[in-house]
Amino acid sequence: xxxxxxxxxxxxxxxxxxxxxxxxxxxxxxxxxxxxxxxxxxxxxxxxxxxxxxxxxxxxxxxxxxxxxxxxxxxxxxxxxxxxxxxxxxxxxxxxxxxxxxxxxxxxxxxxxxxxxx
Numbered sequence: 001x002x003x004x005x006x007x008x009x010x011x012x013x014x015x016x017x018x019x020x021x022x023x024x025x026x027x028x029x030x031x032x033x034x035x036x037x038x039x040x041x042x043x044x045x046x047x048x049x050x051x052x053x054x055x056x057x058x059x060x061x062x063x064x065x066x067x068x069x070x071x072x073x074x075x076x077x078x079x080x081x082x083x084x085x086x087x088x089x090x091x092x093x094x095x096x097x098x099x100x101x102x103x104x105x106x107x108x109x110x111x112x113x114x115x116x117x118x
Contacts, residue, residue, distance in 0.1 A: 002020075003016050003017065003018065004016070004017045004020070005017070006022070006023070008023075008024050008025040008029055009023065009024070009033060010024060010029040010030075010032060010033040010036075011025065011029055013025055048085060051082040051084070051085045052085050052087065052100070054080055054081070054082065055081055055082060055085065055086075055100050056100060056101055056103075058076070058079050058080060058081050059081075059100060059103050059115060062079075062115070063103070063115065063117055066117070067116065067117045068114065068115070068116050068117070069114070069115045070108065070112055070113070070114050070115075071112070071113050071115065072111055072112060072113070073107075073111040073112070073113050074111065076113060083098075083105075085100075086098040086099060086100050086105070087099060087100050087101055090104045090118065092104060092106070092116070099118075102117055102118050103115055103116065103117055103118070104116040104117075104118055
């Protein structure tokens, strides 16, 4: 087998590769490099992911074992719910509503919000 001189993409150090597919000088560099890439990816999405996680936590807490709940919009806002983010649209009775994972968010009269678990 031929030993090849390569440059580690994490530390930019020169090393002798013992395998033809070896990219990093050692396992620690490989792990740190991939963890750093994953962290950067998570940070780029955090402006959406954090409010989504907050919303689903709030809905799970409020719903408990129920399939439908009616709440005032201000109550949800007070809990920290953000109406700006949702995962998809869902059609109920030929009308489209915002949905967050398995929950449909249906606006009613007088700023009431009906949450239905699908």
